Amino acid sequence: MKELLKKLIEAKSTPDLGEIQCANVLADFFSSVGIESNVEVWDNNRANITATIKSTGQNPALLFVSHLDVVPASKQGWHTDAFIATEQDGKIFGRGACDMKAGMATVAATMAEIKKSGVNLKSDIIFSATAGEETDSCGIVKFLKSFSVKNLCGALVPEPTGFELITAHRGLLWLEITTKGKTAHGSMPHLGINAIESMRAFLSEFEHYDLTAVKDKLLGTGSKSVNKIKGGSATNVIPDKCSAQIDIRTIAEHDHSEIQKDIEAIFAKVSQSKKDFSAAIEVLRDVKALKTNSDCKFVDDIKKITGITQTTAAPFTTDAPFIAELSIPVVIFGPGSGETCHKPNEYVEIADLQKAVEIYKKIILHFAK
Ligand SMILES: [Zn+2]
Incomplete structure (x- = not known):
């Protein structure tokens, strides 16, 4: 499994190179252990991979979802x-070692061991690894479009x-x-x-927009931050365009389309005092908040198997x-510490x-045996 992880790290899957090499490493691995897989390729180098251990199908299937891509690494x-x-002091170093090629490699290695053991399974075990999680979630959206398995007990994301x-x-907007x-x-x-000037007028109204009124026990409140601004071409030219990028973080109670409507309402308010005001919104990224019921049977079973008593955020x-949109419980659980990522x-x-x-x-055998 160490060897698989090393190969996955060396199959560089940064945004400029895409995920195809990494998907092919997994496809070769699955084929070497007799597990069928399917690599979906688009735009030359983008890729998703799905692999399944087939069962009798008596119990609902179990889904594992990873991401193939990594963030870039400067020297x-x-x-x-x-x-x-590079192996050193009991650790493997490399971009993606933790986020999340370790999780991906360990799930694949577990499936290989299960397959090899010849144990009879009642649940299909589905492995999916997708593209673009670090940028625009294009891979998971593509995967879900063609994913037709309806009977699932839950999904596990082996992030660190x-x-x-x-x-x-x-969530983020x-x-x-x-x-x-x-x-x-x-x-x-x-x-x-x-x-x-128009942007200044907008931003001074937006300053009062409050995302902290609703509180979640685990997640706290929403937040907003204006993190990039661009406008103007020269000291002696009146600028005809100015853009600002805003990072909004949400809890499950926030409806992202309502937030956009609220911002349009701010535009309307500014227009009342500033007749020449004109502005537009573009959504750069939209990921909802995750809120799995910690008391449901799937989570409860995983708690018992792992001995964990408290779920966290x-x-x-x-x-x-995105996976939760299949109306199944989703948990995130995996090796590696989030602190070393990126x-x-x-x-x-x-x-x-x-x-x-x-x-x-243990988790697979609990649900599938
Ligand atoms: Zn990750």
Whole structure:
């Protein structure tokens, strides 16, 4: 399994190269252990892979969903080459070692062990690894479009949680607001419409927009932050365009389309005092919050198997809310610590890999035997 993880790290799956190499490593692995898989390719290098251990089908199927892609790695700060898996001090270093090729490799290795053991299963075990989780979730959306299995007991996302059982995380809504104006000579501002002035008017109203009124026990409140702004071309030119990117984080009670309507209402309010105001919203990314019922049977069974008594919330966002749209319970549980993700010298402890396989094996056998 260590070898599989190393191959997956070296099958560089950054946004510029796509996921195809990584999907092919998994396809070869599954084929070597007699598990059927299917790689779906689009745009030359984007890919999803699905593999299934077939069963008698008496019990509902169990779904594992990982992501194939990783964030890029610059040379700075790394002690090793980020894309050469390096074993050192009981750890494997490399981009994606933790997020989330360890989780992906351990689920695949568990399935291989189960297949090899020849045990009779009553539930299909479905492995899916998808593209673009770190950018736009395009892979999971594509996977779900053609996924037709209706009878499922639940899904597990083996993201690095340090073996904590996660049932909730906030959602995100990334918006770009663009104000439009009319260009003119900088010495005659009255002849133009200054898009930066319009943005200023919008932002001072938006400052009062409150996402903290509703509170969730696990997730706290929503939040908003204006994190990027761009406008103007020269000191002496009235700008005709200004754009601002806003990072909104939500809890399950927030309806993302209502938030967009609220922002349109802010536009209308600004227009009342600023007649030449014109603005538009573009959604850059939209992932709902995850809120799995911690008391449902699926979660309860996993608690018993793992000995975990308390479920928790993740500080990060995943593709899990897309899977929850299948109306099944989804939990996030896997090897590796979230703290090393997206940073130089990302690693996973080798001992955690074996531990993950043992726990996934127990989970599969509990639901499928
Ligand atoms: Zn991840």
